[in-house]
Amino acid sequence: MFAIPSPSLSLLPFMSTSDSPREQPVPTTLSYEQVQELGRELDEMRARTVAKLGSEDREYIYKIIKAQRGLEITGRALMYLPFLPPAWLAGVGALVLSKILDNMEIGHNVMHGQYDWMREPEFNSQVFEWDTVCPADQWKHSHNYMHHTFTNIVGKDRDIGYSLLRMDEGQKWNPYYLGNPVYAFFLMLLFEWGVMLHDLEIENVVKGKRKWHDVKPLLGGMWRKAGKQVLKDYLIFPALTGPFFASTVVGNVGANLIRNLWTYSIIFCGHFPTGVQTFTEDETSDESQGEWYVRQMLGSANIEGSPLFHIMSGNLSHQIEHHLFPDLPAHRYPELAPEVEALCEKYGLPYNSGGFFNQIGSVWGKIFKLALPNSLTGSKPTVGVIVERKKVAA
Amino acid sequence: MTLHQKSRRPRLPSTFSLLSLFEAMATPHALDRYLELVDPMTTVRDLRAEITAVHRSTRDTVTLTMRPTQQWRGFEAGQFVQVGVVIDGVRHTRCYSPSCSQYRDDGRIELTVKAHPEGLVSQHLHRNAREGLVVSLSQADGTFHIPRPRPAGVLLISGGSGITPVLSMLRTLLDEGYSGDLTFLHYAYTESDVSHRTQLDAIAAAHDNIRIVFAYTDQEQGGDLHGFFGAEHLRSAAPWYADAETYLCGPPGLMRGVENVYADLGLEDRLHLEEFAPPLAVVTGDVGGEVSFTESGKVGDNSGLTLLEQAEEAGLTPAYGCRMGICFTCTSVKTSGCTKNIKTGETDSEPDKKIQLCVSVPVGDVAIEI
Ligand code: FES
Numbered sequence: 001m002f003a004i005p006s007p008s009l010s011l012l013p014f015m016s017t018s019d020s021p022r023e024q025p026v027p028t029t030l031s032y033e034q035v036q037e038l039g040r041e042l043d044e045m046r047a048r049t050v051a052k053l054g055s056e057d058r059e060y061i062y063k064i065i066k067a068q069r070g071l072e073i074t075g076r077a078l079m080y081l082p083f084l085p086p087a088w089l090a091g092v093g094a095l096v097l098s099k100i101l102d103n104m105e106i107g108h109n110v111m112h113g114q115y116d117w118m119r120e121p122e123f124n125s126q127v128f129e130w131d132t133v134c135p136a137d138q139w140k141h142s143h144n145y146m147h148h149t150f151t152n153i154v155g156k157d158r159d160i161g162y163s164l165l166r167m168d169e170g171q172k173w174n175p176y177y178l179g180n181p182v183y184a185f186f187l188m189l190l191f192e193w194g195v196m197l198h199d200l201e202i203e204n205v206v207k208g209k210r211k212w213h214d215v216k217p218l219l220g221g222m223w224r225k226a227g228k229q230v231l232k233d234y235l236i237f238p239a240l241t242g243p244f245f246a247s248t249v250v251g252n253v254g255a256n257l258i259r260n261l262w263t264y265s266i267i268f269c270g271h272f273p274t275g276v277q278t279f280t281e282d283e284t285s286d287e288s289q290g291e292w293y294v295r296q297m298l299g300s301a302n303i304e305g306s307p308l309f310h311i312m313s314g315n316l317s318h319q320i321e322h323h324l325f326p327d328l329p330a331h332r333y334p335e336l337a338p339e340v341e342a343l344c345e346k347y348g349l350p351y352n353s354g355g356f357f358n359q360i361g362s363v364w365g366k367i368f369k370l371a372l373p374n375s376l377t378g379s380k381p382t383v384g385v386i387v388e389r390k391k392v393a394a
Numbered sequence: 395m396t397l398h399q400k401s402r403r404p405r406l407p408s409t410f411s412l413l414s415l416f417e418a419m420a421t422p423h424a425l426d427r428y429l430e431l432v433d434p435m436t437t438v439r440d441l442r443a444e445i446t447a448v449h450r451s452t453r454d455t456v457t458l459t460m461r462p463t464q465q466w467r468g469f470e471a472g473q474f475v476q477v478g479v480v481i482d483g484v485r486h487t488r489c490y491s492p493s494c495s496q497y498r499d500d501g502r503i504e505l506t507v508k509a510h511p512e513g514l515v516s517q518h519l520h521r522n523a524r525e526g527l528v529v530s531l532s533q534a535d536g537t538f539h540i541p542r543p544r545p546a547g548v549l550l551i552s553g554g555s556g557i558t559p560v561l562s563m564l565r566t567l568l569d570e571g572y573s574g575d576l577t578f579l580h581y582a583y584t585e586s587d588v589s590h591r592t593q594l595d596a597i598a599a600a601h602d603n604i605r606i607v608f609a610y611t612d613q614e615q616g617g618d619l620h621g622f623f624g625a626e627h628l629r630s631a632a633p634w635y636a637d638a639e640t641y642l643c644g645p646p647g648l649m650r651g652v653e654n655v656y657a658d659l660g661l662e663d664r665l666h667l668e669e670f671a672p673p674l675a676v677v678t679g680d681v682g683g684e685v686s687f688t689e690s691g692k693v694g695d696n697s698g699l700t701l702l703e704q705a706e707e708a709g710l711t712p713a714y715g716c717r718m719g720i721c722f723t724c725t726s727v728k729t730s731g732c733t734k735n736i737k738t739g740e741t742d743s744e745p746d747k748k749i750q751l752c753v754s755v756p757v758g759d760v761a762i763e764i
Contacts, residue, residue: 050709053483054482054483054484055482055483056483057483058480058483059483065427065431066431069427069428069431073428113711116711117483117484117711118483118484118485119484119485119486119487119711120485122424122427129422129423130422131422131423225422228418228421228422229421229422231418232418232419232421236415236418236419237419240419
């Protein structure tokens with residue numbers, strides 16, 4: 001009932017069809033040698049950046065931390081002024097910004113090991129915790145390991161649809177998916193909880209593929225982490241504002257909600273806009289480093305925006321660069337982006353990048369479209385680039 | 395004593411709950427992550443120290459006086475601490491022994507750092523240490539200290555920068571009013587290489603039971619003894635050595651020399667030592683094989699360096715502290731292969747064994763779980 005028949009989709013104002021793969025019917029082909037050479041060039045790019053890491057990067061992350069702590073304290077303090085609506089709203093705003101910075105530019109990136117080289121115990125990926133209900137160790141498994149290793153391999157990358165949505169033509173349709181947009185909407189509102197439950201692989205538990213003793217320790221971890229988060233935002237801080245308990249709860253719920261909306265949107269723009277390619281397990285078995293790089297580039301999409309926009313998205317607006325070099329400090333991605341784009345051009349690869357509204361529009365377009373079976377929408381899995389995986393005899 | 399403790403007890407729960415309230419408010423971050431932005435010396439849990447005085451006593455040593463934060467539990471003369479400084483964005487940690495008495499009444503500690511030509515941290519401290527610099531600090535650790543009751547005779551032997559733990563022992567015994575026989579035998583290349591020389595002379599002048607003996611290896615005049623350690627040095631510096639306990643810290647050459655003499659004399663039990671020179675990887679014969687780091691999936695050719703260094707060269711960042719085999723921070727599981735401990739010379743080919751990366755070199759193919 002929420003699905004829009006596909007002919008009307010292209011009429012939606014936010015839909016961009018310019019980079020639709022259907023308009024490039026002949027896929028680009030990359031030869032084995034080209035892939036190896038591309039891999040070497042990216043390895044060099046990485047080495048050049050690693051050699052540069054030092055005080056500048058340290059100062060950057062401390063500056064962000066300072067800003068985040070300042071915003072958090074401001075936000076908490078302004079909750080004492082609910083009788084001055086603009087001040088209270090500013091407080092919610094400060095808290096939203098603080099949580100976004102904490103989760104994205106700090107948490108996500110630190111837990112990728114981007115700052116491990118500083119050998120600073122508090123910025124070590126092994127020990128860092130973030131201001132959200134998902135325990136860091138579980139997230140590192142589902143994200144750093146599962147998602148970053150098996151990026152966009154249908155059936156292996158559980159980020160394709162979060163075992164809830166149909167986000168790729170390659171996923172088999174069934175009537176459950178008629179609710180695709182509704183599920184997506186609720187996932188957006190409750191995103192931090194969705195992220196928390198991700199590592200449980202509930203669908204596998206239901207199917208009986210996952211046993212209770214695998215899941216039990218995860219539940220324990222969630223209970224401990226989420227318990228502390230809930231206690232802090234919905235009990236301790238509200239209680240500390242005394243008579244303003246209720247308005248502080250509302251403010252904190254609001255801040256968490258808006259943060260969810262934002263992080264969901266940025267993250268969905270990373271892999272689901274039009275033109276992003278997915279892969280099968282067969283295509284990707286025993287990949288070389290070069291082939292892995294190509295998959296990361298074809299499977300990710302960037303969002304264009306101002307420097308502030310990049311910071312507030314944890315530089316995940318540079319999703320392509322992030323997937324190529326997940327453990328390089330993210331604030332280096334903007335300087336790498338032109339080089340990566342030039343490489344793409346050199347090899348005839350798409351560099352999927354667009355404005356925020358363009359990308360998020362195309363994501364929602366896909367969410368609606370894939371609620372219906374491929375036969376109704378006329379779409380089938382598309383391939384934009386073919387990667388030759390063996391030396392072709394000359 | 396009892397009264398004092400009783401009167402304090404009721405106050406503990408309230409301070410505890412206030413602290414845990416603040417910690418709950420700061421969750422998931424530690425309270426110190428907020429406090430350090432205001433003042434790095436105001437900490438709830440972390441131990442740090444502020445440098446309050448810098449004194450360059452010889453051309454390549456610097457003596458730092460440091461004020462630790464309130465978590466500091468003190469030390470026993472002879473023990474070491476780990477000090478961490480940031481160099482080009484990276485925090486580096488090294489072990490140093492305090493050289494002051496363990497009873498220093500202002501609660502500060504004093505470290506004497508010798509700038510080794512290859513030493514990143516010691517060079518940095520020698521050049522850049524200044525008042526007000528805040529460094530990270532660990533609690534004191536190590537088993538090198540004098541037991542109680544104190545022995546009737548004490549011989550302290552040191553060489554080069556190994557002077558620091560034994561100087562601390564000397565100063566501590568003095569503060570206790572030690573009345574037994576005590577000789578402090580110190581080896582240096584030349585007179586100008588001895589740090590703390592004026593203080594040592596003053597100590598000798600003020601105490602009848604204390605002898606300070608300077609031995610120079612590269613200088614033939616001045617001082618008390620010349621050349622390397624041997625049985626004659628021992629006899630002339632402390633004729634009563636057989637009834638005393640000896641504490642030794644210095645470069646590997648001196649350590650071996652003293653150990654051999656004591657072994658010949660059958661006095662091994664009376665010798666207590668601390669190795670402070672960073673171990674150098676001894677590359678003997680052809681270095682071969684492959685080192686694989688199983689968790690990160692990295693594989694490299696064995697370069698003959700320590701496994702810690704090889705791991706770092708492969709782009710990994712295993713945890714480490716002292717880098718000289720004493721703190722066990724770097725302990726990791728060797729899943730297969732043979733490694734050699736460069737401190738002890740022992741080889742180990744047992745699978746699934748915990749080894750210290752910083753003092754182990756691979757002998758042939760080795761797999762490490764990092
Ligand atoms: S780093 Fe201290 S034992 Fe290896």
